[in-house]
Amino acid sequence: MSDKELAKKIVELVGGKENIVSVRHCATRLRIVVSDKEKIQVKEVEALDKVKGSFFNSGQYQIILGTGLVNRIYDEVIKITGGPDEGQVEEKKEVVYGNKFQRAIRMFSDVFVPIIPVLVATGLFMGLRGLLTQQAVLGVFGMTPEDIPASLLTFTQILTDTAFSFLPALVCWSTFRNFGGSPVIGIVLGLMLVSPSLPSSYDVGSGVADPLVFFGFIKVAGYQGSVLPAFATGIITAKFEKWLRKHVPDALDLIVTPFITLFVGIVMALFVLGPILHYVENGVLFVVENLLFLPMGIGGLIYGSFGQLLGIFGIHHILNFLEISMLANDGWNYLNPIGTCGNVAQAGAVLAVAIKAASNKTKQVAYPSCLSALLGITEPAVFGVNLRFVKPFIMSMIGGGIGGFLASLFHLKATGMSITGIPGTLLYLNEQLPIYIFVNVVAFAVAFILTWLFGFNKKMENAA
Template sequence: MASKYDGLARIIIQNIGGKSNVISVTHCVTRLRFKLQDESKANTDILKATDGVAAVIQSGGQYQIVIGNQVAAVYDAVCQVGHFSGEKALAEQPADKKLSPGAALIDLISGTFLPVLGVLSGVGIIRGLLAVASFFGLLSATDGTYVILNAVGTSFFYFLPIILGMTAAEKMGGNKFIGISIGCSMCYPAIVDLSGMEALGTAFEGTIFATPYYTTFLKIPVLLPSGGYTSTVVPIIVAVFFAVKMEKLLQKIIPDVVKMFFVPLFTLIIIVPVTFLVIGPITGILCALITQLFNTVFGVSGLLAGAILGGMFQVFVIFGLHWGLTPLALTSMAAVGYDNIIPTAMPAAFVQTATVLAVYLKSKDEKLKKVALPAVISGLFGITETAIYGVTLPKKKPFVISCLASAVSGAIMGALGVKRYSMGGLGIFALATYLNPETQSFYDVGWSIVAILVGMVVSFAITFITYKDEPVAEKAAVEE
């Protein structure tokens, strides 16, 4: 079926080097994310000048084309016109095309979390709204309505290892059902319930790593985190990484006639015990250390930590590095029940929106105003790429102002120790996730609103006072 974005799709495909240059394509909230055989074949300048393209970013081993709110429709048109199969690999990646460790990590994280981000946000909003409904007495925890909606909002997080087992396996080129099976074993009720039983003994007794164990495998103690591996993130991704390596090795040495069931058999029978005996405990210790590190940093100076994260967040967005915060936030939630990392960056979207609003009201450039108004609307819902690439970054000074004002908001959030208790939506929808479901305290919600308003007022006022349209002559010269 023809789409109004077919023309744009053809221009994009032509100027990324053609279909044969594409390894894979997917999209996030505002961007088309290509992995290309050779990025030098792409006509970046032509793409940047194309109507419907806000910007082009080359980061993390990906060729990212920023579209904006219409990205899903443009993605569908690109797949239709190019006969692409989406996230699946479209061509073999050249053997000599290797990413740097940092780029590979960001690519892995974004590829694992992007497919589930929308649902992750949606169920997080449900949890937040249930907390609000409970606080105001609209629902009680025993109401059937609450129980069913809570199942929707909670189960996705509870079984997150199963879901990430699938997406991580697909991202790494493995069998997604093997990834799912590893995740299922980690969430199996009999395993989860072990940590509530009487301990059989203590491993590493007398050291800082002393850990009680509740069962053994071949007489080897199995060390489980408190509450098991439900809602965890890092162990399953690392386990799938080794599972995919094992699977590919077995594919080479097992005869074709028995590959179908022997490859999964040997992969699972090796990797699942290794996960419980080695991968899980090691990643658990590393995650605990990382969580403790962030808590220590925020304990020493939450104001400084918040200012840095808040001020830099929009820069992270430009290069797609903000995805690196997602597993850290989920790890913190699984370990201590809350996240204090992303809250410092949450006001940045509102601050960016206030900056664009000031430009919209002050500017007499009708073309700029047509871009700015939709950017203000989408910014309130946490989507700031249109604001950044369409308004503030090209003008430079407004972007700097928004970053500095976001640092102020982040400093407030960090200094007051504001926390969120669930992954949730972006923008105004995120506020519901800051209501403490245990105490039903509005402390974190209230101070979040204060920090947002302070940053918005500072950014709006400075931008409104200092902003000036470019001289007409200068604009004409640029257009020539």
């Protein structure tokens, strides 16, 4: 079945384009908001070729397709539906969008998911740079770190530093895009937050430079590496721009609206939102990092065990903000290694189910789900198998907790985000790689053994 044919069938089976309010996608799932949930033919959707499962969450019908494919199917669906109608979305949001908390979490997802691929690439560049500058690797070629040309090191810094140096521009662009503002204004506003005319936040933090002082008490510096100030500024300024366009005469819109929008946005960002939210952001990071670094690996045990529940409730995308902030602040992601153990544990549990299952249908779902989870895509394993039988999911929580406990004890930290399992090894191409492999093998083995012994039997399969 071609991408076009699959998209057409999906649209038909969710009730036709007249039943679709809006369509979005994340890294693996097509997310559809519909007018009437009862019109969706769930079994028929899940029976389609290349569809790995589906579920409802936060007012969205989410179809699991996998990385790469989901982008192509989304493009084809948009061609059929013509894209979401903003007025219709606003009119129906109380009915189809869930409660305020669910909408807030989805808002984080819609803003941060589009910029994740760039940050993933940056993380891989960081990992490769770490590999190529290791003494052991260079020694194979009879070289030392001093033999690496300065120009080559500068080139690698361009690859690894650019995205995070201009992170507010990416965040503002995506926020404007999602809240109906002009994305190009969002980019410029974000670039203003990291303007070379402002002392860099890194320099101010290290004491190399002093912040600018306005009105005798407001200290202003660049917002390199900050996420929350750019996010809040983007939301408010995008809404302000939309309001302006309704009130500024058409003849003056081209000149007046961008001018006032940028001026109000940067004043608000530098003098009001930025100083306040920067402290809030640092406070959140402080709390999370202290939780993860609780003594004796307790933080890793807690997050490794219960972090897997976040995906079920649809609130895991809020972690994107934390991971991006960690990487932007000191270049390391402390959540990734612990979260990876949870994903790999799902693979261990689902493999035990696949081997023990009597039903060919269960095996056909479980075996590919194991490989998918090892590649970092856990939705087929979670929603297609482990959560369906309940106990395998509990065993995976235990396996993930033990793996996270070990990862925390060994102080594992990633150079990037959003890839886990086997592809995630690219984020640990330094002295951490053997430890990364070890903790994940433990997580996988614990979940597999516990599921094999206590988490699954034929009686459970027949009941399901």
